[in-house]
Every structure is written in structure tokens, then in C-alpha cells.
Amino acid sequence: MDLFRLADADAVLPRVKAGDPAAQEALYRAFEAPVYNLARRICRTTEDAEDVLQETFLEVFRSIGRYRGDGSLWGWVRTIASSKALMRLRRNKYRDTDELQDDITPLRREDTALRMDLETALERLSETSRAVVWLHDVEGYTHEEIAGMMEKTVSFSKSQLARAHTRLRRWLGEEVPA
Amino acid sequence: MTHLTMEQLLAVREPGLEPGVAGWRNHASACDLCRAELERLDQRVARLRALPALQPSRNRFAEVRAGARAGRRRRQWMVFSAGGIAVAASLALAVVLTRGPGESADGTAQQMAEQQELDSIIASSRSLEGTIQAYNPDQRVTDGRTASVAASLEDRLARVDDQLQLVDMMDQSMRKDAALRLWRERVGLLNALVDVRATRARAVGF
Numbered sequence: 001m002d003l004f005r006l007a008d009a010d011a012v013l014p015r016v017k018a019g020d021p022a023a024q025e026a027l028y029r030a031f032e033a034p035v036y037n038l039a040r041r042i043c044r045t046t047e048d049a050e051d052v053l054q055e056t057f058l059e060v061f062r063s064i065g066r067y068r069g070d071g072s073l074w075g076w077v078r079t080i081a082s083s084k085a086l087m088r089l090r091r092n093k094y095r096d097t098d099e100l101q102d103d104i105t106p107l108r109r110e111d112t113a114l115r116m117d118l119e120t121a122l123e124r125l126s127e128t129s130r131a132v133v134w135l136h137d138v139e140g141y142t143h144e145e146i147a148g149m150m151e152k153t154v155s156f157s158k159s160q161l162a163r164a165h166t167r168l169r170r171w172l173g174e175e176v177p178a
Numbered sequence: 179m180t181h182l183t184m185e186q187l188l189a190v191r192e193p194g195l196e197p198g199v200a201g202w203r204n205h206a207s208a209c210d211l212c213r214a215e216l217e218r219l220d221q222r223v224a225r226l227r228a229l230p231a232l233q234p235s236r237n238r239f240a241e242v243r244a245g246a247r248a249g250r251r252r253r254q255w256m257v258f259s260a261g262g263i264a265v266a267a268s269l270a271l272a273v274v275l276t277r278g279p280g281e282s283a284d285g286t287a288q289q290m291a292e293q294q295e296l297d298s299i300i301a302s303s304r305s306l307e308g309t310i311q312a313y314n315p316d317q318r319v320t321d322g323r324t325a326s327v328a329a330s331l332e333d334r335l336a337r338v339d340d341q342l343q344l345v346d347m348m349d350q351s352m353r354k355d356a357a358l359r360l361w362r363e364r365v366g367l368l369n370a371l372v373d374v375r376a377t378r379a380r381a382v383g384f
Contacts, residue, residue, distance in 0.1 A: 061246040162185040
């Protein structure tokens with residue numbers, strides 16, 4: 001994350017709250033890349049991720065008056081972005097393709113030639129599993145926070161994470177014979 | 179020997195001490211296989227965190243700015259619309275108060291008809307605002323062209339609203355005609371805005 005830009009974002013906050021367009025643009029530039037990255041890691045398509053980016057900033061500018069500064073600005077923006085991305089997942093109801101393919105053609109241990117790179121393996125996870133992996137392992141949300149955002153239980157979040165890592169381990173060829 | 183499941187390995191990495199986790203931690207420190215599995219898990223998470231940041235292919239700030247401005251305008255209408263009923267009521271009162279003892283029944287009937295028309299236009303305006311709200315434009319993304327057309331209509335609406343605010347200061351004889359003209363214009367603009375929003379909503383399959 002670009003720390004210089006983040007410092008800029010905090011500095012322009014009072015002007016953003018006053019509705020200054022130049023300050024809004026500075027805030028947008030500061031958080032555009034991390035918001036898009038989070039959205040793209042959770043959503044299936046670039047179009048959805050770009051829509052989440054736009055929705056996030058519309059919400060940020062609408063609600064900025066309610067931001068009291070009790071947490072970091074990025075933390076506040078990131079929570080909005082995560083919620084928007086998860087809402088889009090729920091709305092689109094993507095099919096969980098990895099589970100279907102696994103059931104039909106399970107990868108065999110000797111299929112090392114099919115070993116994927118991490119990007120491909122992550123992309124292959126179901127939307128829900130990928131969202132949990134990203135929010136927990138990369139963004140650092142707790143299972144309680146993820147459960148709240150997904151409107152699911154804590155056990156759901158934990159089991160999705162375990163399932164995702166089991167799959168990633170297999171697809172990345174990291175399984176060790178017992 | 180039973181090794182740790184993925185769920186148990188992940189629990190071991192969590193801060194805090196849930197029931198059973200101490201035992202799993204002890205096992206992981208004593209079992210080469212589980213310790214290696216835990217290390218691989220740590221490495222996988224580190225690699226996930228090190229993935230390159232993905233960048234948007236195009237700049238969406240113009241749409242965001244247009245959307246934010248439209249949202250602000252819309253919230254202003256809501257406040258204004260509530261005031262619209264008060265305007266109608268004050269004009270109705272004016273009709274009653276300005277009715278002199280020698281005024282003809284025809285003149286009064288005409289005033290009442292105009293008042294009814296104004297009431298009806300204000301009701302249409304509120305209904306159209308409800309339709310726009312139902313599309314929930316604050317929560318929707320728009321392409322640049324739609325955002326620009328909507329922003330232009332919303333700017334014109336804001337100008338009409340500004341003029342409507344001045345109607346109360348006008349001379350009694352001019353007030354009703356001005357109010358009727360401005361509310362009609364407002365309804366026309368709202369109708370156009372509904373078309374823009376509805377067309378966009380249909381295009382993206384809502």
C-alpha cells in the first residue's frame with residue numbers, strides 16, 4: 001500500500017467532508033488501487049470489481065460525515081468495499097464451479113503436471129471460499145467479522161477457510177503422503 | 179497416530195485459545211508431519227499476501243463524482259419535496275384569503291381548479307421521486323454517458339428548486355402562475371430522469 005497516498009487521504013478528510021471535489025478526487029486516488037484489488041480478488045469478473053469500486057466510493061462520499069476517526073480511514077473504506085463486494089456475490093449468485101469440477105473429475109495425486117500457480121488456484125475457488133480466504137488471510141478480518149459481513153455463522157467462515165486451504169494445497173501440489 | 183485436520187491447523191494459527199487448541203498446538207510441536215503442514219500453511223498465506231495488486235483498467239472517477247453529486251441533489255429534493263406540500267397549502271390559503279366579498283363564483287371556481295391542478299402536479303412530482311428512489315440510484319453504478327445525462331437533468335432540477343424557493347416572496351398575483359409553471363417543469367424533468375434511470379436499470383438487468 002502506498003503510504004504517501006494514505007497520508008494524503010487523511011490530510012484531505014476535512015475537505016472531503018465539506019464536499020470539495022478536488023479533495024474527493026485525492027481520496028479516490030489514494031484508495032482506488034487497494035479497493036479495486038480487494039474487489040477483484042473477491043468478484044469473478046473485472047466488470048463486477050469495477051462496479052464495486054464505483055459503489056464503494058459513492059458510499060464513502062455519501063457517508064463520510066459519519067466517519068469519526070475512531071479507526072483508520074483505510075479500515076473504514078475497506079469495510080465498505082468488502083460489504084459491497086459480498087453484496088455483489090450474493091446478488092449474482094455465482095455457481096460454485098470448483099466444487100462441481102472436483103466432484104466430477106477429482107485431481108489425482110499423480111497429476112503433478114496439473115499443478116497450478118497460486119493465482120490460478122485462487123481463481124478456481126468458489127466465490128464464497130475465495131472471499132473468506134482473502135478477507136481472513138490477506139485483509140486480516142476475524143471469522144466473527146467475516147461471518148457478520150456475510151450474514152453467516154462463525155463456523156461457516158471457519159469451514160469455508162479450511163475447505164479452501166485443503167483445495168489450494170491439493171491444486172498447488174503441496175499434499176504430502178501420510 | 180492421528181494428524182491434525184486442516185480446520186485444526188487453521189485454529190492453531192488463530193490468536194487466542196479456543197477449547198482444544200492447546201492440545202493441537204502441543205501435537206503440532208511434537209509431530210513432524212503436522213509441523214511441516216503448519217509451515218506450508220504459513221507459507222501459503224504469505225504467498226497470498228504477496229500476490230501483485232490488481233489495477234483497474236480504466237478511470238471511474240468521473241462516474242463516481244457524477245454519482246456523488248446526483249446523490250447529494252437527490253437528498254436535497256427529498257427535503258424540498260416535503261416542503262412542496264407546505265407550498266401548496268400556503269397557496270391554497272392564499273386562494274381563500276384573497277377571495278373578496280364581491281368576487282364572482284366563476285373566479286373562485288377557477289382559483290379552486292388551479293389549486294387542484296397544483297396539488298395534482300405536486301403529487302405527481304412526489305410519485306416520480308418515489309419511482310427514482312425505487313431504482314435506488316445511490317447504490318447503482320452507471321456508465322459515463324448515463325451519469326452525465328442524469329447529472330445535467332439533476333442540475334436543471336436544482337435550478338427549478340432554487341426558483342421555487344423564491345415563489346413565496348413573489349407578489350400574490352404572480353405567485354400561483356409561477357408555482358404552476360415551475361412545478362410543471364419539475365415534473366417534466368423528473369419524468370426524463372425516470373426514463374434515464376429505468377433505461378439503465380433495464381440495460382443491466384435489474
